[in-house]
Amino acid sequence: MTRRIHEAILELLVEGGIDACTFQNIASRAGVERSTLYRRNPDRWPTIIDAIIDFAERETAPHDTGTFRGDLTATLRNLARALNGPLGPALITVAAALQTGVAPGQGERFWASRMERLGPMFDGAIARGELRDNVDREAIFSMAAGPIYFRRLIAAKPVGDDWVRLVVDEICGRYCLEN
Incomplete structure (x- = not known):
């Protein structure tokens, strides 16, 4: 599930930038409930940075x-x-x-x-x-x-x-x- 969330964030960043990375959009793209995201982090920024850290670890x-x-x-x-x-x-x-x-x-x-x-x-x-x-x-x-x-x-x-x-x-x- 974490990988799906991270991939959703990266896709949204490319398609619509930071503004597209709302918890609603991330949850919808990743196929998870928005409450799942809120349980992990109080706002979108730690979740966005988690996705970028994961990307950096895999790709760079x-x-x-x-x-x-x-x-x-x-x-x-x-x-x-x-x-x-x-x-x-x-x-x-x-x-x-x-x-x-x-x-x-x-x-x-x-x-x-x-x-x-x-x-x-x-x-x-x-x-x-x-x-x-x-x-x-x-x-x-x-x-x-x-x-x-x-x-x-x-x-x-x-x-x-x-x-x-x-x-x-x-x-x-x-x-x-x-x-």
Whole structure:
């Protein structure tokens, strides 16, 4: 049932944006009672963020390729694929709405889950001696993902492998102990 709810939210975000994600619409699309949604969360925002976290874990999860360069490349390619798809603009709309304070703590909750999910990528790189043990993980991922988001959502250009490679080269040139 949770997967149906999450899929309904993602579909509604693509089709009609945040305004389409009412509990009534989500319940109808997912084939559940609206009361089911209210029992889980007092309003729609935690439910929307749950769906986005689930999507991020499934679609943009890091891979263990054996190197930080490979892991970061795979992670950014997954992110680019998601942003290049129909859900990309909707995700940015959600992020922008969260910045207005409409759902206190929800943006932070998404970011914390994202950083937790990226932990093994950084742990592996540190264990292999590719990154310093005191590296600022948030700074590295922000600097890596930022150009991906900017190119796709501000410059309105697709993000391809060449762009990902350029970003990874810059990050590894700055942070990797052995290139």
